[in-house]
Amino acid sequence: MRGEYVKETRRFQRAARLDRLPPYLFVELETAKHELVDRGVDLVDLGLGDPDLPTFPEIVEALREAAGDPATHCYPSQRGDRSLRDAIARWFESRHGVALDPDREIHVLIGTKEGLGHLPVAVLDEDRVALVPDPGYPVYQASSWLVGGDVVHVPLEPELGFRPDLERLPRKTMEAAQLLYLNYPNNPTGAAADAEFFQLAVNLAHEHDFVVVNDAAYAEIVYEGHRASLLAAGGAADVAVEFHSFSKTFNMTGWRVGFVAGNADVIDALSAVKSNMDSCVFTAVQRAAEAALALPVDRVQEQVDVYRRRRDTLVDGLWEARWRVPRPHATFYVWAKVPTDEDSRTFARRLLTEARVVVTPGVGFGASGEGYVRMALTTPEARIAEAVERIRGVL
C-alpha cells in the first residue's frame, strides 16, 4: 500500500578486509586475570608495556600553560608545528649525529602507532610484500594486511641476537618487497641493533628497491651503549624512515605524540594519506613535546637506571631460581624461554593461577614467539622482587 512504512531488517556486514586480521589469542587468559582481579586477588602484573612512572612534571606544566593560550586552540599545521620540528631536528642531531631538514624530513604523528598504521596505505601496493619481524609488534602485519599487502614473516634469530638473517632471504621475496620493518631496540626481545646491521639493511633496500623502516619507540631505553639510529647508516636518506615516540621515553603513552624522520618522499606520501585522515596533534601537546625534548639528558638517564635496577632484580632473582633468563641490552622487557615443556600460553596461565604473576605468552607476538614469555619492567622494584619469590615457588 502506498505510504505504508515497511521496516526492513538489514544485517550489518563488516568489511571483508577485517577477516584478514588474526583472532585475538588471549581471551581465556584475560578472562582468568579479570576473574582474579574481581575477587581481589593481589597480582603482580609484568604484562603491561606501559610505563608506571608519571610523565615528567615539566612536561605537564608546559601543557598546562599551552592549553591556556588561545593560539593553540585552532587546527594545527599538517606536518606538525614548525618549532617542534626544529626542536626534533636539534635533538636528533645531538642524540644521533644526523642532520635532518625539518620541512621535508620530519613529520609529527599522533603517536608512533598511528604513523606505523598509516604507512602501508602510503607505500605498500596490493599483493606486494611487507617483510615483518617475527616475533613483532602486531601493528606492522595488521596494517599491511588491511591494505591488501602480503606479509612475509622474517624470524628473529636467537643466535644472531634476535636479528633477522636478511642475507638469507630468497631473492624472489626481496624483489617482491616494498617494505621492510625493523624494530630496534626490540619489543618483545629486548635486543638492540648496531650500526653495522642497520647499514646492511640500508644496502639491501638500495639493491632491491624497498623502503626500510625502523620503529625506534625504545631508542632512549638502552642499558649498555647500544644506542644506534637507522638514519645514521650511509645512504639511509634515500630509502629509510625511523619512527620515534615520546610515549616510552617520557612516560607519555596517553598523550599521543610521536614523529617520523627520514626519506622525504616517503614522508610526503605518508603526509598525503594523513591529510585525508587526521589533522595532526593538539598544538598544546606539541608544545609539551617540545618541553620533553628540552629536558636534560640526565633526567631520562635516571629513569633508565630505574629500569636497569628492576631488570637486574628480575634477571638475578630468576637465575637464583634456576630459570636462566637473558639480561636485555635495551627496552623494559625481559624475553625468556619457557623453562618447562609447556607452551607459552599454558605456562603463562599457570604463572597466573599458581604464582599470581602476569606475563605475556610469546606466541602473541608471532609463531616464532612460541616457547617464550615476555616480562615487562613497568612495576616497582619491590613488586618485581615479590614476583621472583612467587615464581620461584612454582618452578
Ligand SMILES: *Cc1c(COP(=O)(O)O)cnc(C)c1O
Ligand atoms: C609502545 C610501542 C609503540 C607505540 O608507541 P606510541 O608512540 O605510543 O604509539 C610502537 N612500537 C612499539 C614497538 C611499541 O612497543
